[in-house]
């Protein structure tokens with residue numbers, strides 16, 4: 001590759017990711033008058049955020065005036081099985097109403113009651129109705145609103161830019177390297193600060209609510225190779241309700257709003273089985289519990305022939321379904337030729353959300369590399385062992401703004417900026433080397449092999465034997481990946497992107513398996529068949545580094561806002577979590 005084919009650019013802050021988190025950070029930077037470049041490997045209007053359906057949380061109290069940010073925070077901490085960071089949670093819940101204000105000010109069309117109040121719906125395991133929504137197109141509405149606002153404030157955005165490596169010198173960020181997915185031209189961005197907002201790693205399971213080529217663990221690889229540690233990678237949320245058929249749509253999400261609006265779960269015998277698992281909250285129990293219930297019904301033979309359970313809304317008025325769940329109606333007609341107003345949906349757990357990710361400071365979301373921040377689904381800290389539905393979009397907006405302000409502060413305060421030629425050469429040669437490889441393996445089948453092994457060895461329920469088998473199989477795939485054949489063609493450089501996606505998936509899979517092995521207990525989304533109980537001694541976060549080093553970090557103590565809510569007694573007693 002000649003250096004002439006490499007475009008160089010400089011900016012104060014580079015944001016990697018054009019989903020809700022990245023765009024919100026970029027807007028804050030632009031509003032503060034800081035030069036910002038925002039890049040994404042997909043088109044900006046097609047970032048994963050557009051899939052978000054059911055809603056975004058904020059304790060506005062428009063429907064239930066008793067609600068408060070403290071109760072939102074208590075719900076989040078408690079339902080996360082006390083692994084979330086109280087400082088992050090407090091910020092999330094205090095600031096979420098301001099995030100909604102911003103959205104409304106920028107023109108987001110959120111659902112309203114007849115008198116003009118913002119509507120708020122119930123989401124599983126929340127004490128009050130606090131989920132704002134735009135039908136079941138909430139993510140799309142937010143993405144479009146942020147995109148419009150970013151254009152208004154002059155954020156420079158480039159689509160189809162794949163970032164392959166962060167440039168670091170002496171523990172400090174200096175930019176990033178990547179290529180254009182369409183034409184393969186290289187891009188070297190020199191930046192004072194970098195905001196990593198590149199999503200999670202749930203596409204490394206076979207049944208996943210992510211589309212192809214997204215959530216492949218890129219953010220985790222970029223951060224870990226830059227010198228950051230990852231945290232709680234084993235804590236992956238399996239959403240209880242993913243589509244089961246047709247095969248090519250398997251895993252596609254059936255939003256929690258379906259249950260929020262009154263959808264009922266039944267097994268093949270017609271039994272409303274949630275009465276056995278959580279008689280009080282039934283289908284609106286926490287996600288981890290409903291996912292485990294669905295999994296258990298299926299694995300114990302009470303599921304449908306295709307391996308699902310039934311989710312039924314046919315008892316609800318047709319008009320309500322068409323108004324409140326339009327996407328679900330259309331999704332089942334389009335993909336499965338099924339009218340959900342008449343016929344139950346077949347569903348099963350699907351890998352959905354990375355609760356673990358890049359280890360960040362609880363308040364600023366600064367990583368362990370100076371000038372590098374992580375935000376959105378790629379960061380960790382808020383959700384503990386079980387994310388409450390609707391909290392992720394809120395997290396993207398709240399911490400997107402905070403991280404934008406932090407990166408602006410860092411950039412303004414920087415005295416010296418060192419560009420490390422060695423780091424640049426290394427990044428360039430890494431891409432050159434991949435393009436020159438002529439082995440007998442292709443990225444797609446190897447990605448499939450990773451998904452198979454993660455599904456079979458590290459799914460909803462795990463065990464030591466299965467996880468160890470997963471590590472052996474992973475080592476085989478890692479070996480095969482050394483013989484990759486990467487051939488861009490007339491249609492573009494997607495093959496090179498797949499190769500890097502594969503590297504992200506391999507690293508994320510290893511970190512997940514290692515952490516899952518280390519957490520010898522059942523907590524939230526992490527179910528160990530060989531350790532079925534919650535272990536109070538394991539109320540720790542697990543940090544993982546590229547050299548394989550795993551550490552147990554004690555979680556921060558319960559904060560003041562929790563006192564008086566008699567929640568401390570929940571600690572170590574999962575049954576109390578139901579109250």
Ligand SMILES: Cc1cc2nc3c(=O)[nH]c(=O)nc-3n(C[C@H](O)[C@H](O)[C@H](O)COP(=O)(O)OP(=O)(O)OC[C@H]3O[C@@H](n4cnc5c(N)ncnc54)[C@H](O)[C@@H]3O)c2cc1C
Pocket residue numbers: 016017018019020021022039040041042043047048049050051052053054055056057138139161162163164197198199200209210215218219253352353375376377378389390391392393394396
């Ligand atoms: C079907 C579905 C429904 C959901 N519903 C809800 C909901 O109702 N409420 C809720 O709160 N949450 C919901 N979620 C979760 C929520 O949508 C996500 O957690 C959130 O949108 C993540 O936003 P993000 O900005 O962190 O990342 P993303 O939106 O995933 O954006 C990642 C960005 O990084 C870019 N990128 C990735 N790798 C690279 C690379 N190597 N180089 C350059 N760019 C890169 C991508 O192109 C993209 O622009 C849902 C998720 C799914 C799948």
